[in-house]
Amino acid sequence: MADLSIIIISHNKPRFVKDAVQCVLDQTHPNWEGVLVDSGVLLNQGFFSGFNDPRLKIISSGETPELAQTKLMGTWCINKVLNSGQLTGELIMYLCDDDLLYPEAFESYWSFYRQHDRAPQAMYASQDIGLVGPDGKTQITGRRVADRPGGRSCKGRKLDCQVDYLQFCHTAKILDKFRETYHTTQYQSEDKRDAHHADGIFMEQIGALTKVYNIDKVLSMNRRTVQSANLEYSSSPLGRLLVTLRAKLRGARERLFSRRRY
16 A cells, blocks of 8 residues: 555656656655556557556556547546546645656655644645746746645635645545535546636635645646646746636636526
8 A cells, every 4th residue: 555646647748748757756755656647649659668667557548539529638537547446545646747746745745644643634835836948948937835724624725726736635535525525526627617727626625625734845846838738838927827817717607608508
């Protein structure tokens, strides 16, 4: 049984995904397991053949172009793995193919969890924001700071659109309470109208169930690239905020029109 499980989502980003996998292999805490879910493009090319660590399992998502027309493929993959029974870790984390975890990330979450007698059911840590230029070099353009607890259950920090999924770590146990409370096994929204904040909705739902403890330590980097799926490529925090707000308003408008039609 692993201490920590991580789900890695890969969607044809050969320039970045090897860095993402390597950052998991470089973790200082050794007792982890990873499931990399690839859309099939890179896997079918033998792209991951050099990664032979037995802790890392690489599988095809099984997605189709038809499915992608109606579903958010990233969250569809996450839900599929969470419901597969493959994960054995007490803690669960997520990683996209263009982001990075710093080497002490697993160790920091696990130590915090153990030091607090396994009481924290959800945690988040500080994060760098990096912008990858055309030359492939990454410039740090900002930071998200985990300076106070989050979630509605403790009247803490708002999580949606303020905390990145890569900052977030939760127990496997809290998913039992999630299913009982929300009566669903679709943990993260697969609705394309939630494309820019499906992870934020999930974190808010977890935060309504339990206090989200803060670890004021920088443990990851959210990299903005020309291929990033969730937000437009922008060096401006205000620009990224406007993109998110437009997406949320668009989703709300589509839901309103859908209710009117029915």
